[in-house]
Amino acid sequence: MxxxxxxxxxxxxxxxxxxxxxxxxxxxxxxxxxxxxxxxxxxxxxxxxxxxxxxxxxxxxxxxxxxxxxxxxxxxxxxxxxxxxxxxxxxxxxxxxxxxxxxxxxxxxxxxxxxxxxxxxxxxxxxxxxxxxxxxxxxxxxxxxxxxxxxxxxxxxxxxxxxxxxxxxxxxxxxxxxxxxxxxxxxxxxxxxxxxxxxxxxxxxxxxxxxxxxxxxxxxxxxxxxxxxxxxxxxxxxxxxxxxxxxxxxxxxxxxxxxxxxxxxxxxxxxxxRNLDIWNDARRKHARFYNEQLKDTNLAAPFEADNVKHVYHLYILQSDDRSKMVNYLKENGIATGVYYPIPLHLQKAYKDLGYKEGDLPNAEYLSHRTFAIPMFAELTDEEKEYIVDTIKKFGD
CATH class of the missing domain: 3.40.640.10 (Type I PLP-dependent aspartate aminotransferase-like (Major domain))
Incomplete structure:
Protein backbone atom coordinates (compact mmCIF):
# COMPACT_ATOMS: atom_id res chain seq x y z
CA MET A 1 0.00 0.00 0.00
CA ARG A 274 -18.26 25.54 2.52
CA ASN A 275 -16.62 22.18 3.25
CA LEU A 276 -13.90 23.35 5.62
CA ASP A 277 -15.57 22.49 8.92
CA ILE A 278 -16.46 19.01 7.65
CA TRP A 279 -12.87 18.42 6.57
CA ASN A 280 -11.45 19.78 9.82
CA ASP A 281 -13.77 17.53 11.83
CA ALA A 282 -12.51 14.57 9.80
CA ARG A 283 -8.91 15.54 10.60
CA ARG A 284 -9.75 15.71 14.29
CA LYS A 285 -11.37 12.27 14.07
CA HIS A 286 -8.27 10.85 12.40
CA ALA A 287 -6.11 12.43 15.12
CA ARG A 288 -8.18 10.82 17.88
CA PHE A 289 -7.74 7.44 16.16
CA TYR A 290 -3.98 7.91 15.90
CA ASN A 291 -3.77 9.05 19.52
CA GLU A 292 -5.62 6.02 20.81
CA GLN A 293 -3.83 3.48 18.65
CA LEU A 294 -0.32 4.82 19.23
CA LYS A 295 -0.55 5.58 22.95
CA ASP A 296 1.34 2.43 23.94
CA THR A 297 4.20 2.94 21.50
CA ASN A 298 7.43 4.79 22.24
CA LEU A 299 6.32 7.71 20.07
CA ALA A 300 5.09 10.99 21.56
CA ALA A 301 1.70 11.99 20.14
CA PRO A 302 0.56 15.63 19.71
CA PHE A 303 -0.65 17.52 22.76
CA GLU A 304 -3.90 19.47 22.49
CA ALA A 305 -4.60 22.18 25.06
CA ASP A 306 -7.95 22.09 26.87
CA ASN A 307 -9.09 25.50 25.65
CA VAL A 308 -8.42 25.08 21.92
CA LYS A 309 -9.78 23.33 18.86
CA HIS A 310 -6.79 21.92 17.02
CA VAL A 311 -7.39 21.38 13.28
CA TYR A 312 -4.33 19.19 12.62
CA HIS A 313 -2.89 20.79 9.52
CA LEU A 314 -0.18 18.25 10.26
CA TYR A 315 -0.22 15.31 12.65
CA ILE A 316 3.18 15.43 14.36
CA LEU A 317 4.83 12.55 16.20
CA GLN A 318 8.14 12.53 18.06
CA SER A 319 10.71 9.76 17.95
CA ASP A 320 14.07 9.24 19.66
CA ASP A 321 15.25 7.71 16.38
CA ARG A 322 13.45 9.74 13.75
CA SER A 323 15.64 8.87 10.79
CA LYS A 324 15.17 5.12 11.25
CA MET A 325 11.42 5.51 11.76
CA VAL A 326 11.02 7.73 8.70
CA ASN A 327 13.05 5.36 6.51
CA TYR A 328 11.11 2.38 7.83
CA LEU A 329 7.77 3.99 7.00
CA LYS A 330 9.01 4.95 3.54
CA GLU A 331 10.04 1.35 2.89
CA ASN A 332 6.50 0.35 3.78
CA GLY A 333 4.83 2.85 1.47
CA ILE A 334 3.90 5.47 4.08
CA ALA A 335 4.91 9.05 3.31
CA THR A 336 6.27 11.26 6.08
CA GLY A 337 7.55 14.81 6.41
CA VAL A 338 10.08 16.37 8.77
CA TYR A 339 8.87 19.69 10.24
CA TYR A 340 11.26 21.40 10.92
CA PRO A 341 14.81 20.00 10.64
CA ILE A 342 16.54 23.32 11.39
CA PRO A 343 14.93 25.93 13.67
CA LEU A 344 14.98 29.44 12.25
CA HIS A 345 17.53 30.89 14.64
CA LEU A 346 20.10 28.38 13.35
CA GLN A 347 19.38 28.86 9.64
CA LYS A 348 22.35 30.18 7.68
CA ALA A 349 20.23 33.11 6.51
CA TYR A 350 20.20 34.33 10.12
CA LYS A 351 23.84 33.66 10.93
CA ASP A 352 24.40 37.40 11.38
CA LEU A 353 21.95 37.52 14.28
CA GLY A 354 24.46 35.62 16.38
CA TYR A 355 22.35 32.75 17.69
CA LYS A 356 24.13 29.51 18.54
CA GLU A 357 23.13 25.96 19.40
CA GLY A 358 21.69 25.75 22.88
CA ASP A 359 20.15 29.24 22.85
CA LEU A 360 16.60 27.96 22.29
CA PRO A 361 16.72 24.38 23.58
CA ASN A 362 13.07 23.38 23.16
CA ALA A 363 12.94 24.33 19.48
CA GLU A 364 16.25 22.57 18.90
CA TYR A 365 15.08 19.45 20.74
CA LEU A 366 11.90 19.26 18.67
CA SER A 367 13.77 19.84 15.41
CA HIS A 368 15.60 16.55 15.95
CA ARG A 369 12.52 14.50 16.91
CA THR A 370 9.38 15.60 15.09
CA PHE A 371 7.89 14.16 11.90
CA ALA A 372 4.46 14.04 10.27
CA ILE A 373 2.45 11.04 9.14
CA PRO A 374 -0.42 11.13 6.61
CA MET A 375 -3.21 13.52 7.59
CA PHE A 376 -6.01 14.61 5.28
CA ALA A 377 -9.77 14.43 5.52
CA GLU A 378 -10.17 11.67 2.92
CA LEU A 379 -7.94 9.09 4.65
CA THR A 380 -9.73 5.73 4.68
CA ASP A 381 -10.10 3.44 7.68
CA GLU A 382 -8.02 0.85 5.84
CA GLU A 383 -5.19 3.33 5.35
CA LYS A 384 -5.24 4.45 8.97
CA GLU A 385 -5.21 0.85 10.18
CA TYR A 386 -2.26 0.07 7.94
CA ILE A 387 -0.36 3.13 9.18
CA VAL A 388 -0.78 2.35 12.88
CA ASP A 389 -0.17 -1.38 12.42
CA THR A 390 3.04 -0.63 10.52
CA ILE A 391 4.23 1.78 13.21
CA LYS A 392 3.51 -0.76 15.96
CA LYS A 393 5.70 -3.30 14.17
CA PHE A 394 8.70 -0.97 14.09
CA GLY A 395 11.65 -2.71 15.70
CA ASP A 396 10.14 -6.20 15.51
Whole structure:
Protein backbone atom coordinates (compact mmCIF):
# COMPACT_ATOMS: atom_id res chain seq x y z
CA MET A 1 0.00 0.00 0.00
CA UNK A 2 1.18 3.50 -0.87
CA UNK A 3 -0.16 6.39 1.25
CA UNK A 4 0.65 10.01 0.53
CA UNK A 5 1.22 12.60 3.24
CA UNK A 6 -1.73 14.48 1.73
CA UNK A 7 -3.79 13.46 -1.29
CA UNK A 8 -4.97 16.57 -3.12
CA UNK A 9 -6.52 14.65 -6.01
CA UNK A 10 -8.83 12.83 -3.62
CA UNK A 11 -10.12 16.11 -2.21
CA UNK A 12 -10.69 17.49 -5.71
CA UNK A 13 -12.66 14.39 -6.74
CA UNK A 14 -15.03 14.94 -3.79
CA UNK A 15 -16.03 18.42 -5.06
CA UNK A 16 -15.15 18.07 -8.75
CA UNK A 17 -18.55 18.82 -10.24
CA UNK A 18 -19.06 22.02 -8.27
CA UNK A 19 -15.49 23.26 -8.70
CA UNK A 20 -15.47 22.59 -12.44
CA UNK A 21 -18.69 24.55 -12.87
CA UNK A 22 -17.37 27.54 -10.93
CA UNK A 23 -14.09 27.56 -12.84
CA UNK A 24 -15.84 27.43 -16.20
CA UNK A 25 -18.17 30.23 -15.12
CA UNK A 26 -15.16 32.42 -14.34
CA UNK A 27 -13.51 31.62 -17.66
CA UNK A 28 -16.67 32.34 -19.65
CA UNK A 29 -17.29 35.62 -17.78
CA UNK A 30 -13.93 37.03 -18.89
CA UNK A 31 -13.22 38.96 -15.67
CA UNK A 32 -10.16 37.41 -14.06
CA UNK A 33 -8.78 40.07 -11.70
CA UNK A 34 -10.56 41.38 -8.57
CA UNK A 35 -13.97 40.22 -9.73
CA UNK A 36 -17.12 39.15 -7.93
CA UNK A 37 -15.67 35.89 -6.57
CA UNK A 38 -12.82 37.73 -4.87
CA UNK A 39 -15.24 40.18 -3.25
CA UNK A 40 -17.63 37.44 -2.16
CA UNK A 41 -14.83 35.23 -0.85
CA UNK A 42 -13.51 38.09 1.26
CA UNK A 43 -16.99 38.66 2.67
CA UNK A 44 -17.43 34.95 3.41
CA UNK A 45 -14.07 34.67 5.16
CA UNK A 46 -14.90 37.64 7.38
CA UNK A 47 -18.19 36.02 8.28
CA UNK A 48 -16.49 32.69 8.99
CA UNK A 49 -13.59 34.07 11.05
CA UNK A 50 -15.63 36.75 12.80
CA UNK A 51 -13.71 39.82 11.66
CA UNK A 52 -14.99 42.99 10.01
CA UNK A 53 -12.52 43.04 7.13
CA UNK A 54 -10.75 40.53 4.89
CA UNK A 55 -8.17 41.43 2.27
CA UNK A 56 -7.20 38.69 -0.18
CA UNK A 57 -3.62 38.61 -1.47
CA UNK A 58 -1.36 36.49 -3.65
CA UNK A 59 -0.01 34.15 -0.95
CA UNK A 60 0.54 33.74 2.78
CA UNK A 61 4.01 35.28 2.74
CA UNK A 62 2.69 38.42 1.07
CA UNK A 63 -0.08 38.52 3.67
CA UNK A 64 2.53 38.71 6.43
CA UNK A 65 4.63 41.29 4.60
CA UNK A 66 1.67 43.55 3.82
CA UNK A 67 0.34 43.26 7.38
CA UNK A 68 3.73 44.34 8.74
CA UNK A 69 3.94 47.24 6.29
CA UNK A 70 0.40 48.35 7.17
CA UNK A 71 1.44 48.52 10.82
CA UNK A 72 4.36 50.75 9.87
CA UNK A 73 6.99 48.20 10.88
CA UNK A 74 10.32 48.55 9.10
CA UNK A 75 14.03 49.30 9.38
CA UNK A 76 15.30 49.45 12.95
CA UNK A 77 12.26 47.70 14.43
CA UNK A 78 12.13 44.31 16.11
CA UNK A 79 9.36 41.71 15.98
CA UNK A 80 9.22 38.84 18.45
CA UNK A 81 8.36 35.47 16.96
CA UNK A 82 8.98 31.72 17.14
CA UNK A 83 11.95 29.79 15.74
CA UNK A 84 9.88 26.63 15.19
CA UNK A 85 7.92 27.42 12.05
CA UNK A 86 8.23 27.77 8.29
CA UNK A 87 10.83 30.30 7.12
CA UNK A 88 8.25 32.75 5.74
CA UNK A 89 7.33 33.92 9.22
CA UNK A 90 10.76 35.38 9.95
CA UNK A 91 11.46 36.12 6.31
CA UNK A 92 8.52 38.53 6.15
CA UNK A 93 9.92 40.45 9.13
CA UNK A 94 13.32 40.68 7.49
CA UNK A 95 11.77 41.62 4.15
CA UNK A 96 10.31 44.85 5.56
CA UNK A 97 13.69 45.72 7.09
CA UNK A 98 12.90 44.73 10.68
CA UNK A 99 14.72 42.13 12.79
CA UNK A 100 13.11 38.89 13.99
CA UNK A 101 13.74 38.19 17.67
CA UNK A 102 13.27 34.52 18.43
CA UNK A 103 11.64 33.22 21.61
CA UNK A 104 11.69 29.54 22.50
CA UNK A 105 8.58 27.39 22.28
CA UNK A 106 6.48 25.45 24.74
CA UNK A 107 7.68 21.85 24.65
CA UNK A 108 4.13 20.49 24.56
CA UNK A 109 2.25 22.73 22.13
CA UNK A 110 5.28 23.70 19.98
CA UNK A 111 3.93 27.28 20.07
CA UNK A 112 5.80 30.35 21.30
CA UNK A 113 6.10 30.33 25.10
CA UNK A 114 4.48 33.50 26.49
CA UNK A 115 6.49 33.18 29.71
CA UNK A 116 9.67 33.85 27.73
CA UNK A 117 8.49 36.84 25.69
CA UNK A 118 8.90 39.78 28.06
CA UNK A 119 12.62 39.22 28.60
CA UNK A 120 13.15 39.75 24.85
CA UNK A 121 11.26 43.06 24.63
CA UNK A 122 13.40 46.15 23.98
CA UNK A 123 12.70 49.75 23.03
CA UNK A 124 12.92 48.58 19.40
CA UNK A 125 10.18 45.98 19.76
CA UNK A 126 7.06 46.89 17.79
CA UNK A 127 5.08 43.67 17.55
CA UNK A 128 4.68 40.01 18.50
CA UNK A 129 4.02 37.50 15.73
CA UNK A 130 2.81 34.20 17.22
CA UNK A 131 2.34 31.22 14.90
CA UNK A 132 -0.49 28.75 15.45
CA UNK A 133 1.78 25.91 14.47
CA UNK A 134 0.38 22.76 12.85
CA UNK A 135 -3.17 24.00 13.49
CA UNK A 136 -3.15 24.61 17.25
CA UNK A 137 -3.72 28.20 18.47
CA UNK A 138 -1.24 29.88 20.77
CA UNK A 139 -2.03 31.09 24.29
CA UNK A 140 -3.45 34.34 22.96
CA UNK A 141 -4.73 35.76 26.25
CA UNK A 142 -1.21 35.75 27.68
CA UNK A 143 0.30 37.13 24.47
CA UNK A 144 -2.27 39.91 24.16
CA UNK A 145 -1.81 40.85 27.80
CA UNK A 146 1.94 41.25 27.28
CA UNK A 147 1.36 43.25 24.10
CA UNK A 148 -1.08 45.59 25.82
CA UNK A 149 1.31 46.12 28.73
CA UNK A 150 4.14 47.13 26.38
CA UNK A 151 2.04 48.87 23.72
CA UNK A 152 2.87 46.31 21.04
CA UNK A 153 0.86 45.07 18.06
CA UNK A 154 0.01 41.39 17.64
CA UNK A 155 0.05 39.73 14.22
CA UNK A 156 -1.31 36.18 14.12
CA UNK A 157 0.44 33.93 11.64
CA UNK A 158 -2.55 31.65 11.24
CA UNK A 159 -1.37 30.22 7.92
CA UNK A 160 -1.66 26.64 9.20
CA UNK A 161 -4.70 27.10 11.39
CA UNK A 162 -7.82 28.22 9.54
CA UNK A 163 -10.87 26.93 11.37
CA UNK A 164 -9.05 26.36 14.65
CA UNK A 165 -10.39 27.97 17.81
CA UNK A 166 -9.10 29.46 21.05
CA UNK A 167 -11.67 29.66 23.84
CA UNK A 168 -14.47 29.46 21.29
CA UNK A 169 -13.09 32.17 18.96
CA UNK A 170 -11.62 31.47 15.55
CA UNK A 171 -7.91 31.88 14.94
CA UNK A 172 -7.53 35.12 13.06
CA UNK A 173 -9.94 37.01 15.30
CA UNK A 174 -7.59 37.08 18.29
CA UNK A 175 -5.23 39.96 17.48
CA UNK A 176 -4.77 43.29 15.72
CA UNK A 177 -4.32 41.61 12.35
CA UNK A 178 -3.95 38.03 11.13
CA UNK A 179 -2.73 36.19 8.05
CA UNK A 180 -3.73 32.99 6.27
CA UNK A 181 -2.19 30.94 3.49
CA UNK A 182 -4.15 29.01 0.88
CA UNK A 183 -1.19 27.01 -0.41
CA UNK A 184 -2.66 23.77 -1.84
CA UNK A 185 -1.65 21.59 1.13
CA UNK A 186 -3.32 23.84 3.72
CA UNK A 187 -6.63 22.82 5.33
CA UNK A 188 -8.21 25.39 3.00
CA UNK A 189 -6.04 25.30 -0.10
CA UNK A 190 -6.46 26.60 -3.62
CA UNK A 191 -5.11 25.28 -6.92
CA UNK A 192 -2.01 27.45 -6.71
CA UNK A 193 -1.03 30.27 -4.37
CA UNK A 194 -3.31 32.49 -2.33
CA UNK A 195 -3.51 34.30 0.99
CA UNK A 196 -5.71 36.48 3.19
CA UNK A 197 -5.35 39.24 5.78
CA UNK A 198 -8.13 39.72 8.33
CA UNK A 199 -8.66 42.51 10.87
CA UNK A 200 -11.31 44.49 12.69
CA UNK A 201 -9.46 47.75 12.01
CA UNK A 202 -10.85 49.69 9.03
CA UNK A 203 -7.70 51.78 8.61
CA UNK A 204 -5.42 48.74 8.62
CA UNK A 205 -7.62 46.94 6.11
CA UNK A 206 -7.68 49.99 3.83
CA UNK A 207 -3.89 50.30 3.84
CA UNK A 208 -3.56 46.56 3.15
CA UNK A 209 -5.91 46.84 0.16
CA UNK A 210 -3.81 49.68 -1.19
CA UNK A 211 -0.50 47.90 -0.67
CA UNK A 212 -1.64 44.74 -2.49
CA UNK A 213 -2.22 46.70 -5.72
CA UNK A 214 0.64 49.16 -6.19
CA UNK A 215 -0.80 51.70 -3.73
CA UNK A 216 -3.15 52.82 -6.48
CA UNK A 217 -6.78 53.65 -7.15
CA UNK A 218 -9.49 54.45 -4.65
CA UNK A 219 -7.90 52.26 -1.97
CA UNK A 220 -4.57 53.96 -2.52
CA UNK A 221 -6.09 57.41 -2.10
CA UNK A 222 -7.99 56.34 1.02
CA UNK A 223 -4.83 54.83 2.51
CA UNK A 224 -2.81 57.95 1.70
CA UNK A 225 -5.42 60.09 3.42
CA UNK A 226 -5.42 57.83 6.49
CA UNK A 227 -1.64 57.81 6.81
CA UNK A 228 -1.40 61.56 6.34
CA UNK A 229 -4.51 62.41 8.38
CA UNK A 230 -6.21 64.08 5.42
CA UNK A 231 -9.97 64.52 5.64
CA UNK A 232 -11.33 64.24 2.11
CA UNK A 233 -13.40 61.80 0.10
CA UNK A 234 -11.64 59.47 -2.31
CA UNK A 235 -12.75 58.91 -5.89
CA UNK A 236 -14.68 55.65 -5.78
CA UNK A 237 -14.12 52.70 -8.08
CA UNK A 238 -17.64 52.01 -9.32
CA UNK A 239 -17.28 48.41 -10.41
CA UNK A 240 -14.69 48.99 -13.13
CA UNK A 241 -13.50 45.83 -14.89
CA UNK A 242 -10.03 45.34 -13.42
CA UNK A 243 -9.12 42.72 -16.01
CA UNK A 244 -9.34 45.02 -19.03
CA UNK A 245 -9.04 48.66 -18.01
CA UNK A 246 -9.36 50.56 -14.76
CA UNK A 247 -8.30 54.20 -15.16
CA UNK A 248 -7.85 54.66 -11.41
CA UNK A 249 -4.95 52.20 -11.24
CA UNK A 250 -2.70 54.75 -12.95
CA UNK A 251 -2.90 57.06 -9.93
CA UNK A 252 -0.48 55.84 -7.26
CA UNK A 253 -0.41 57.05 -3.67
CA UNK A 254 1.81 54.51 -1.84
CA UNK A 255 4.68 52.21 -2.76
CA UNK A 256 2.93 48.87 -2.77
CA UNK A 257 3.25 45.62 -4.68
CA UNK A 258 1.30 43.30 -6.94
CA UNK A 259 -0.31 40.68 -4.72
CA UNK A 260 -3.86 39.91 -5.77
CA UNK A 261 -5.81 36.70 -5.36
CA UNK A 262 -6.88 35.39 -8.78
CA UNK A 263 -10.60 35.25 -9.54
CA UNK A 264 -10.20 31.56 -10.45
CA UNK A 265 -8.62 30.77 -7.09
CA UNK A 266 -11.31 32.70 -5.25
CA UNK A 267 -14.01 30.69 -7.02
CA UNK A 268 -12.35 27.41 -6.00
CA UNK A 269 -11.82 28.58 -2.43
CA UNK A 270 -15.48 29.59 -2.07
CA UNK A 271 -16.49 26.00 -2.80
CA UNK A 272 -13.88 24.65 -0.40
CA UNK A 273 -14.77 27.06 2.41
CA ARG A 274 -18.26 25.54 2.52
CA ASN A 275 -16.62 22.18 3.25
CA LEU A 276 -13.90 23.35 5.62
CA ASP A 277 -15.57 22.49 8.92
CA ILE A 278 -16.46 19.01 7.65
CA TRP A 279 -12.87 18.42 6.57
CA ASN A 280 -11.45 19.78 9.82
CA ASP A 281 -13.77 17.53 11.83
CA ALA A 282 -12.51 14.57 9.80
CA ARG A 283 -8.91 15.54 10.60
CA ARG A 284 -9.75 15.71 14.29
CA LYS A 285 -11.37 12.27 14.07
CA HIS A 286 -8.27 10.85 12.40
CA ALA A 287 -6.11 12.43 15.12
CA ARG A 288 -8.18 10.82 17.88
CA PHE A 289 -7.74 7.44 16.16
CA TYR A 290 -3.98 7.91 15.90
CA ASN A 291 -3.77 9.05 19.52
CA GLU A 292 -5.62 6.02 20.81
CA GLN A 293 -3.83 3.48 18.65
CA LEU A 294 -0.32 4.82 19.23
CA LYS A 295 -0.55 5.58 22.95
CA ASP A 296 1.34 2.43 23.94
CA THR A 297 4.20 2.94 21.50
CA ASN A 298 7.43 4.79 22.24
CA LEU A 299 6.32 7.71 20.07
CA ALA A 300 5.09 10.99 21.56
CA ALA A 301 1.70 11.99 20.14
CA PRO A 302 0.56 15.63 19.71
CA PHE A 303 -0.65 17.52 22.76
CA GLU A 304 -3.90 19.47 22.49
CA ALA A 305 -4.60 22.18 25.06
CA ASP A 306 -7.95 22.09 26.87
CA ASN A 307 -9.09 25.50 25.65
CA VAL A 308 -8.42 25.08 21.92
CA LYS A 309 -9.78 23.33 18.86
CA HIS A 310 -6.79 21.92 17.02
CA VAL A 311 -7.39 21.38 13.28
CA TYR A 312 -4.33 19.19 12.62
CA HIS A 313 -2.89 20.79 9.52
CA LEU A 314 -0.18 18.25 10.26
CA TYR A 315 -0.22 15.31 12.65
CA ILE A 316 3.18 15.43 14.36
CA LEU A 317 4.83 12.55 16.20
CA GLN A 318 8.14 12.53 18.06
CA SER A 319 10.71 9.76 17.95
CA ASP A 320 14.07 9.24 19.66
CA ASP A 321 15.25 7.71 16.38
CA ARG A 322 13.45 9.74 13.75
CA SER A 323 15.64 8.87 10.79
CA LYS A 324 15.17 5.12 11.25
CA MET A 325 11.42 5.51 11.76
CA VAL A 326 11.02 7.73 8.70
CA ASN A 327 13.05 5.36 6.51
CA TYR A 328 11.11 2.38 7.83
CA LEU A 329 7.77 3.99 7.00
CA LYS A 330 9.01 4.95 3.54
CA GLU A 331 10.04 1.35 2.89
CA ASN A 332 6.50 0.35 3.78
CA GLY A 333 4.83 2.85 1.47
CA ILE A 334 3.90 5.47 4.08
CA ALA A 335 4.91 9.05 3.31
CA THR A 336 6.27 11.26 6.08
CA GLY A 337 7.55 14.81 6.41
CA VAL A 338 10.08 16.37 8.77
CA TYR A 339 8.87 19.69 10.24
CA TYR A 340 11.26 21.40 10.92
CA PRO A 341 14.81 20.00 10.64
CA ILE A 342 16.54 23.32 11.39
CA PRO A 343 14.93 25.93 13.67
CA LEU A 344 14.98 29.44 12.25
CA HIS A 345 17.53 30.89 14.64
CA LEU A 346 20.10 28.38 13.35
CA GLN A 347 19.38 28.86 9.64
CA LYS A 348 22.35 30.18 7.68
CA ALA A 349 20.23 33.11 6.51
CA TYR A 350 20.20 34.33 10.12
CA LYS A 351 23.84 33.66 10.93
CA ASP A 352 24.40 37.40 11.38
CA LEU A 353 21.95 37.52 14.28
CA GLY A 354 24.46 35.62 16.38
CA TYR A 355 22.35 32.75 17.69
CA LYS A 356 24.13 29.51 18.54
CA GLU A 357 23.13 25.96 19.40
CA GLY A 358 21.69 25.75 22.88
CA ASP A 359 20.15 29.24 22.85
CA LEU A 360 16.60 27.96 22.29
CA PRO A 361 16.72 24.38 23.58
CA ASN A 362 13.07 23.38 23.16
CA ALA A 363 12.94 24.33 19.48
CA GLU A 364 16.25 22.57 18.90
CA TYR A 365 15.08 19.45 20.74
CA LEU A 366 11.90 19.26 18.67
CA SER A 367 13.77 19.84 15.41
CA HIS A 368 15.60 16.55 15.95
CA ARG A 369 12.52 14.50 16.91
CA THR A 370 9.38 15.60 15.09
CA PHE A 371 7.89 14.16 11.90
CA ALA A 372 4.46 14.04 10.27
CA ILE A 373 2.45 11.04 9.14
CA PRO A 374 -0.42 11.13 6.61
CA MET A 375 -3.21 13.52 7.59
CA PHE A 376 -6.01 14.61 5.28
CA ALA A 377 -9.77 14.43 5.52
CA GLU A 378 -10.17 11.67 2.92
CA LEU A 379 -7.94 9.09 4.65
CA THR A 380 -9.73 5.73 4.68
CA ASP A 381 -10.10 3.44 7.68
CA GLU A 382 -8.02 0.85 5.84
CA GLU A 383 -5.19 3.33 5.35
CA LYS A 384 -5.24 4.45 8.97
CA GLU A 385 -5.21 0.85 10.18
CA TYR A 386 -2.26 0.07 7.94
CA ILE A 387 -0.36 3.13 9.18
CA VAL A 388 -0.78 2.35 12.88
CA ASP A 389 -0.17 -1.38 12.42
CA THR A 390 3.04 -0.63 10.52
CA ILE A 391 4.23 1.78 13.21
CA LYS A 392 3.51 -0.76 15.96
CA LYS A 393 5.70 -3.30 14.17
CA PHE A 394 8.70 -0.97 14.09
CA GLY A 395 11.65 -2.71 15.70
CA ASP A 396 10.14 -6.20 15.51
Missing amino acids: QIQLINLKRQYESIKEEVDKEVLDVLSAGQYIMGKNVKEFEREVSEYIGTKHSVSVGNGTDALIIALKALGIGKGDEVITTPFTFFATAESISFVGATPVFVDVDINTFNIDPAKIEEKITDKTKAIMPVHIFGQPCDMDAINEIAKKHNLKVIEDACQAIGSEYKGKKAGSLSDIACFSFFPTKNLGCAGDGGMIVTNDYNLATVCRALRAHGSGADGQKAFNIINNIKEDAVEDNGTDNTVYNPLKYYNYLIGQNSRLDELQAAILRVKL
